[in-house]
Each structure stands twice: as structure tokens, then as C-alpha cells.
Amino acid sequence: MKSEVIERLRKDILAMEGFKLTDESKRLKLDLGPMTAAFPGETFPCGAVHEFLSATKEDAAATTGFIAGLLSGLMRDGGICLWISTRRTLFPPALRLFGIDPEKVIFIDLSKTSDILWMVEEALKCEALAAVFGDISEIDFAQSRRFQLAVEHSRVTGLIHRYQPRNMGTNTFVARWKISSLPGTLQDGLPGVGDPSWRVELIKIRNGRPGTWVMQWANGGFRHSRRRAAATAHKPLQKVG
Amino acid sequence: MAGRFVVIWFPHLTTDRFISRQPELKDMSFVLAAPERGRMVIRAASIPAEASGITSGMVVADAKALLPSLVVIDDRSELAGKLLAYLAEWCLRYTPVVAVALPDSLILDIRGCAHLWGGEQVYLKDILSKLNNMGYDARAAIADTIGAAWAVCRYGKVSPFVDAGAQLEALLPLPPAALRLEPATLQRMQKLGLYRISSFIQMPRNVLRRRFGPLLLERLDQALGQLKEPIEPIRPVEPYQERLPSQEPIRTATGIKIALQRLLETLCKRLVMEGKGLRKAVFKGYRIDGKLQQIEIGTNAASCNVDHLFRLFELKVTTIAPALGIELFILEAPVVEDLSKVQQTMWQSGREQADKKIAELLDRMTARGGMDIIHRYLPAEHYWPERSVKVAVSLDEKPATAWRTELPRPVHLLPVPELIEVAAPIPDYPPMLFIYKGTVHKITRADGPERIEQEWWIENSLHRDYYQVEDDKGARYWLFRLGHYDEGDPQWFIHGFFA
Structure with a gap:
């Protein structure tokens, strides 16, 4: 009885804070395990912009893997995704491992960084897309607000990968993630490298609870590992320049 | 269907050009001359020079004898063609079909154009006054055929407008030269006393053909509109x-x-x-x-x-x-x-509206960033990693073969494999550690090797033995050894990063 009241009040507060639950059709169709509890309303915030930080090439690859996992959930019913970047090293066949048809991803490869903000914003305004990935290192508050306004209207999910960002000012993104790779888990004695395994840090989440989890990608879905999240020492984000 | 043509004649095309460039030449007698068979021959003469009896085709020495103060300027043979091409380009504002008629005329097909200026009188006046402002002496005539317009433009004395179907009346008082004939034919006509078109147009056709050749009949028919005369527009007309x-x-x-x-x-x-x-x-x-x-x-x-x-x-x-x-x-x-x-749906998504929106978004992006920024990839039937994808030629092209998923492929592939230093214990084993960009990575786990042979019919090089390795921090790499272990000192490369 009491818990029901609290639950209802919580939802009211979320609504007052301007948080809008996405309708059923646009939700992430992917089981994120215990991570779901961290999100507002216990649903992964679609129709918002997420940022992912990475400092090294290895972390960038891990982040790409995690993003590809999320994208597979967003593109499940035949949606198209735009992948906007300047120096793309993504190898399209690898997306197949994460359950994405590589031909459903349209790559926008730019030579100048100046156009990328315009391109991402324009893409976020297009409601026909399932998701937009952008490789943007530097972004200021004003531009992040433009992104936010765009997705509020179109309900497109934006995933921004920030590789070696120089300044980490405030922005309007709904969540800030940091993914790093972890040694794979295999039963003792078995050779090989096993499934991809990541330490997923949710540094910031609006209306939610930040946390750290260990996630694996196996059999076309995320698998939560009960292994201690702090398996590797936490390294603060490397400042460059 | 009857045509309607304007022929513009520039009597002093090249000299006008020199005057507009060097205004001090305006009142001077000058000629443009070029060497021909070892002597300087006049190609064009200015108006004051013409008044002294100097015409093109004269030898400069003769002209100098007539007028010792004559200024001689070297002629460039391509100048007239260039000027006409430029003027033809300029005339495109009056009609889409403009042709150059060397050495000194332009032909405009004006069907359906003159009324936009409010009639042929205004139209022609507009063209001529603008050309005059540019410094060109120009004469023009409008007629149903190119031949008639050409004739009236050069030799007409009454009106530059030949009414529809009235070519014959307009041509009758003109000299035979108005029919664009060869000099030899003209000379023969002169000798026979045929000074006007009216004096021979009534003659039987076979007589004319026997005496003056088939060209005369052809020119007559063209001028009268009985034979179509093709023109070559400087710009092919776009259908849309x-x-x-x-x-x-x-x-x-x-x-x-x-x-x-x-x-x-x-x-x-x-x-x-x-x-x-x-x-x-x-x-x-x-x-x-x-x-x-x-x-x-x-x-x-x-x-x-x-x-x-x-x-x-x-x-x-x-x-x-x-x-x-x-x-x-x-x-x-x-x-x-x-x-x-x-x-037709683009990606079988069954959402035409959505596909249209995406296509429009991509159009905006290409308009801003250029045509070559959009890429889509399809599987190609090659094992060699660099060749295993091909760029789709269109947005709705579908994969012809399935993507291969049975073997691991890195999410990040380096455009060019980079050389690394390794310590490998025994042949055909993954390395124990490798040095990439000054950092030592200790390898704890590895999978492989996966041997990929070079396709000898495309390129000649050694095979690669790929290993998927994981270092002590959990980062995963795609390494390969080039060639066999026993061939001296094999080289190792890093080719990608796994998620």
C-alpha cells in the first residue's frame, strides 16, 4: 500500500521534472539486467542524447562495442541508423556480431570537423531514424542544448562518442557513460579469449542513479556479470592538451 | 512548323574589340593583318580605314601605299571565334538556342521567345542596343529561315523584319551574294549580268543547276524555307x-x-x-x-x-x-x-514515408558536405579483410550474399596494418607480448591462428596468420604474422581492436 503510493509519487515527480516516458514502440528492446534500475522510470531513456567518454584506443573500441549493443536494441524493428564521424575506423562486418545488419547503417564520413555538429543536429531532427551515432570530441553547452531540443521533438536517440575530450563542461545530455574493457571470463582451463566483457560506468544520469556494472555481450544480448565491478582500478579520465 | 530566326552580323567584330580595349584607336585607320604566303594580308579594317578604300584581303604593302598613316596590328586567328563564342553565351539570355556562324555572325532560334520582351521590334531593339553599348557594331534581321535572315541582315535596305512566309518578296531585290554562294559562282553571275536574285529566280531549276552547281539551288531552298537548315547550338538544350x-x-x-x-x-x-x-x-x-x-x-x-x-x-x-x-x-x-x-521501399522496412524523409535528410547532408560523404557497405566475397566489404552504389542496393559471422572481426580496423615488435615463444604460437607505439602489452589469452591467404589473382603477397589476443588489462587486439615463421624473421602487425 505504502510502496504503491511512493511509486505513484515518484512518477509524478518525474513528470514534473520534465521527464517523458517514451512510448512502447520506441523503447530499447534489450534486457539490460540490473542496470535498468538506474534509469528513471526503470526504462532506458530513448529519445535523448547519451554521451560516451573514452581516453584510449582500446577503450574507444570497447565503447563502440557497447554502443553497437545498444544500437541493436534500437534498430530491432528495421530502423535505420546514421553513423557520423570524421576518422572512422569502424569495420562494418563487426556490427553483425552485435546483431546489426551492417547495410542498415549509413555512414557519413566527413573530412572536416566543422560540419559534424550541423550534420548530427540535422540527423537528430529526422524522426524516421532509429538512432544517430556521432563521433564528436568537443561540444559546448549551447550545442548540446540544440541537440536536446532536436530530440525532444523527434524522439530520436542520439549516442555521442567523445574520444579524448579536452574540456568536460556541463551539458544537457541525459547520461554520461564510460566503458572500459575487462578480461574475458572463461571457465578455468579453457583456452581462448571468450566473450567481450566491459566495465560499464554510468557517471551521470538525469533523474536516475549512477552506478558501475560489469556487462558481457553473449548470444546476441547483454549478460550481467556478478563479478566485482571494481576489478580494475578506476582511472580518472586522461586530460589531453 | 515554321521557324523564326534572328541572324546577327558583326561587320567589324575584331576591330570593335580592339577599339573597346584601346579607345584611342577609335578614330584611327588601323587594320588587323596576318602573314599569308610570305606577305602580310589584311584580315579586318576599321571604319576610317574602310572609308579610304582599304578592305580585308588586301596586302598590307598595297594598303600602306594608299594610306601611309595606316596602323597595322597583328591579328590572332582565333580571336573572332572566341569573341563569337562569348557573344553567343551572352545571347543565351534571349533564347536557349544560339549557334555561331563563323566568321562573323550569330544565329538565334527565337521561337516562343520574342513575346516575353513584348514583340519582335522590342526584342530586336533590346539585343542591338545592348550590343552597341558593349561597343559592337551589329546588324540583325528576323525571318522564318536562316537564309532569309542572313540575306536581309547584310544586304536588306528596307526593314529587318521579314514577315512570316514573305521570304521570297524580301529576297527578290537583293544581290546574289546574299545567298551565301561561293566566290566563283558570284563572279560568273556578275559576268552574266545577274545582279539581283529576281533576275534568275524564275529560271528553270535544271538550268540553274547546270550553270551554277547544286549549291545555288540548295541555298535558294534554304532561304525560302523549302529545305531545313540544321544549326548547331552552343549549348544542347536541356529537356527539363x-x-x-x-x-x-x-x-x-x-x-x-x-x-x-x-x-x-x-x-x-x-x-x-x-x-x-x-x-x-x-x-x-x-x-x-x-x-x-x-x-x-x-x-x-x-x-x-x-x-x-x-x-x-x-x-x-x-x-x-x-x-x-x-x-x-x-x-x-x-x-x-x-x-x-x-x-519501392528502400530497405524493406515497409515505411515509405520514413524512407523518403531519410533520403531528404541525406540530400541535405550531401548538399552541405559533398557527394562523397555517404557510404553504405555490403558484403563482398573475399576473405582478405580489406576487401571483405564493398561500397554500395545506391541507397536501396541489397546485399547479394550474407554477411559472414562465424569468425571474429574487430570493431575498429586500422586502415593500414601497423608494424609491431613481438616476442613469440615457438612457431605457430601467439606472441607473449608485443610493443605498439612504445607501450608493452603482455598477452594473457589468445585465439587463433586464422590463416588468410592472399588472393594471388588480385595481388601477390604473403599470407597472414591472424590471432585475437587479450592483454592483462582486458583490451583485445587483432594481430597477424606475415608469412611463415621459418622464413627468416617474420614481421608482425596490428590490424584492429576488438570491443
Whole structure:
């Protein structure tokens, strides 16, 4: 009885804070395990912009893997995704491992960084897309607000990968993630490298609870590992320049 | 269907050009001369020189004897052609079909054009006064055939307008030279006392043919409209083209946008009626000073949506420099496709509306970033990693073969494999550690090798043995050894990063 009241009040507060639950059709169709509890309303915030930080090439690859996992959930019913970047090293066949048809991803490869903000914003305004990935290192508050306004209207999910960002000012993104790779888990004695395994840090989440989890990608879905999240020492984000 | 042609004749084309460049030549007797068979022959003479009896074709030495103060300038043989080409380009504002007739005339096909200026009188006056302002002495005539217009333009004394079907009356009082005949024929006519067309036009045709050759009959028929005369327009006419001449020169961005909007509306209306959409469009502005400004857009799918096309152009309108003003706008659609193609779904998603929106978004992106920024990949039947994907040629191309998933592939692939230093214990084993960019990575786990042979029919090089390795921090790499272990000192490379 009491818990029901609290639950209802919580939802009211979320609504007052301007948080809008996405309708059923646009939700992430992917089981994120215990991570779901961290999100507002216990649903992964679609129709918002997420940022992912990475400092090294290895972390960038891990982040790409995690993003590809999320994208597979967003593109499940035949949606198209735009992948906007300047120096793309993504190898399209690898997306197949994460359950994405590589031909459903349209790559926008730019030579100048100046156009990328315009391109991402324009893409976020297009409601026909399932998701937009952008490789943007530097972004200021004003531009992040433009992104936010765009997705509020179109309900497109934006995933921004920030590789070696120089300044980490405030922005309007709904969540800030940091993914790093972890040694794979295999039963003792078995050779090989096993499934991809990541330490997923949710540094910031609006209306939610930040946390750290260990996630694996196996059999076309995320698998939560009960292994201690702090398996590797936490390294603060490397400042460059 | 009867034609309507304007022939513009420039009696002093090259000398006018020199005068406009060097105004001090205006009242001087000067000639343009070029060497011919070891002597200087006059190619063109200015008006004062002509008044002293100097004509083209004379030898300079003879002319100097006539007029010792004569100024001789070297002639460039290609000058007349260049000038005419430039003037023809300029005349495109009056009609889309303009042809150059060397050495000194232009032919304009003006069907359906003159009424835009309010009649032929105004039309011709406008052309001639503008040419005169540019410094060119020009004469012009309008007739149903090129031959008649040519004749009246050079030898007509009454009116430059030949009424429809009245070519014969106009030609009768003119000399035979008005028929564009060869000098030998003209000489023979002169000898026989045929000074006017009226004096021989009644003769039987077979007599004329026997005496003066078939060219005379051909020229007569062409002038009278019984034989069609082909012309070669300087610009092939685009089938999908809209024109908008402006009363006053347009200088503002707003004005240009209004012109663009109007042209797009008329063009798209026509495209919709024919069930077509454009893939490429060119918007041209002809400036007062004779320069051409143009912007071009391309679309990823055939489109006849005015708003969308306008937005694509809008991104580039700022690159048009109107200078003193633009007096003619032209919108062309060089590439047009059937619109029904759009109705087919792009990715079998069954959402036509969504596909259309995405195509329009991609159009805006290409308009801003260039045509080569959009890539889609399809599987290619090659094991060699660099060749295992191919770029899709269109947005709706579907994979012909399935993607291979049985073997691991890295999410990040380096464009070129980079050399690393390794310590490998025994042949055919993954390395124990490797050094990449100065950092030592200790390998704790590894998978492999996966041998990929070079396709000898494409390229000749050693095979690669790929290993998927994981270092002590959990990062995963794709390494390979080039060639066999026992061939001296094998090289190791890093080729990618796994998620």
C-alpha cells in the first residue's frame, strides 16, 4: 500500500521534472539486467542524447562495442541508423556480431570537423531514424542544448562518442557513460579469449542513479556479470592538451 | 512548323574589340593583318580605314601605299571565334538556342521567345542596343529561315523584319551574294549580268543547276524555307529547363530566392505531371556583365518536392555573387528519373514515408558536405579483410550474399596494418607480448591462428596468420604474422581492436 503510493509519487515527480516516458514502440528492446534500475522510470531513456567518454584506443573500441549493443536494441524493428564521424575506423562486418545488419547503417564520413555538429543536429531532427551515432570530441553547452531540443521533438536517440575530450563542461545530455574493457571470463582451463566483457560506468544520469556494472555481450544480448565491478582500478579520465 | 530566326552580323567584330580595349584607336585607320604566303594580308579594317578604300584581303604593302598613316596590328586567328563564342553565351539570355556562324555572325532560334520582351521590334531593339553599348557594331534581321535572315541582315535596305512566309518578296531585290554562294559562282553571275536574285529566280531549276552547281539551288531552298537548315547550338538544350528573365537586374538574396522558388514550382509541376523526379538540378544566373553564376544540387532519390529542393539550394544560395545584378535565371534538371522508383521501399522496412524523409535528410547532408560523404557497405566475397566489404552504389542496393559471422572481426580496423615488435615463444604460437607505439602489452589469452591467404589473382603477397589476443588489462587486439615463421624473421602487425 505504502510502496504503491511512493511509486505513484515518484512518477509524478518525474513528470514534473520534465521527464517523458517514451512510448512502447520506441523503447530499447534489450534486457539490460540490473542496470535498468538506474534509469528513471526503470526504462532506458530513448529519445535523448547519451554521451560516451573514452581516453584510449582500446577503450574507444570497447565503447563502440557497447554502443553497437545498444544500437541493436534500437534498430530491432528495421530502423535505420546514421553513423557520423570524421576518422572512422569502424569495420562494418563487426556490427553483425552485435546483431546489426551492417547495410542498415549509413555512414557519413566527413573530412572536416566543422560540419559534424550541423550534420548530427540535422540527423537528430529526422524522426524516421532509429538512432544517430556521432563521433564528436568537443561540444559546448549551447550545442548540446540544440541537440536536446532536436530530440525532444523527434524522439530520436542520439549516442555521442567523445574520444579524448579536452574540456568536460556541463551539458544537457541525459547520461554520461564510460566503458572500459575487462578480461574475458572463461571457465578455468579453457583456452581462448571468450566473450567481450566491459566495465560499464554510468557517471551521470538525469533523474536516475549512477552506478558501475560489469556487462558481457553473449548470444546476441547483454549478460550481467556478478563479478566485482571494481576489478580494475578506476582511472580518472586522461586530460589531453 | 515554321521557324523564326534572328541572324546577327558583326561587320567589324575584331576591330570593335580592339577599339573597346584601346579607345584611342577609335578614330584611327588601323587594320588587323596576318602573314599569308610570305606577305602580310589584311584580315579586318576599321571604319576610317574602310572609308579610304582599304578592305580585308588586301596586302598590307598595297594598303600602306594608299594610306601611309595606316596602323597595322597583328591579328590572332582565333580571336573572332572566341569573341563569337562569348557573344553567343551572352545571347543565351534571349533564347536557349544560339549557334555561331563563323566568321562573323550569330544565329538565334527565337521561337516562343520574342513575346516575353513584348514583340519582335522590342526584342530586336533590346539585343542591338545592348550590343552597341558593349561597343559592337551589329546588324540583325528576323525571318522564318536562316537564309532569309542572313540575306536581309547584310544586304536588306528596307526593314529587318521579314514577315512570316514573305521570304521570297524580301529576297527578290537583293544581290546574289546574299545567298551565301561561293566566290566563283558570284563572279560568273556578275559576268552574266545577274545582279539581283529576281533576275534568275524564275529560271528553270535544271538550268540553274547546270550553270551554277547544286549549291545555288540548295541555298535558294534554304532561304525560302523549302529545305531545313540544321544549326548547331552552343549549348544542347536541356529537356527539363525553366527560364525566368527579370525586368530589372536582381541583386539581393531575397530576389534570387524568389526566382528560385518560382522556377522550382514550374519545373516540379511539370515533373509531377510526367511522373518524374529530379536527381540533379542546376540553377544558373546570368549576370549583366556577361558572367555566369551557378549552383548545383544532387539528390539521393528522385524528388519533385519543391520545399525540399528549395532547402537544398538555400544552403548554397549565398555562394552566388550577383555583382551588378542578374538578369536571367535558368533552372535545369540534367538528371531525371521516374518517380515510381521511390514507391519501392528502400530497405524493406515497409515505411515509405520514413524512407523518403531519410533520403531528404541525406540530400541535405550531401548538399552541405559533398557527394562523397555517404557510404553504405555490403558484403563482398573475399576473405582478405580489406576487401571483405564493398561500397554500395545506391541507397536501396541489397546485399547479394550474407554477411559472414562465424569468425571474429574487430570493431575498429586500422586502415593500414601497423608494424609491431613481438616476442613469440615457438612457431605457430601467439606472441607473449608485443610493443605498439612504445607501450608493452603482455598477452594473457589468445585465439587463433586464422590463416588468410592472399588472393594471388588480385595481388601477390604473403599470407597472414591472424590471432585475437587479450592483454592483462582486458583490451583485445587483432594481430597477424606475415608469412611463415621459418622464413627468416617474420614481421608482425596490428590490424584492429576488438570491443
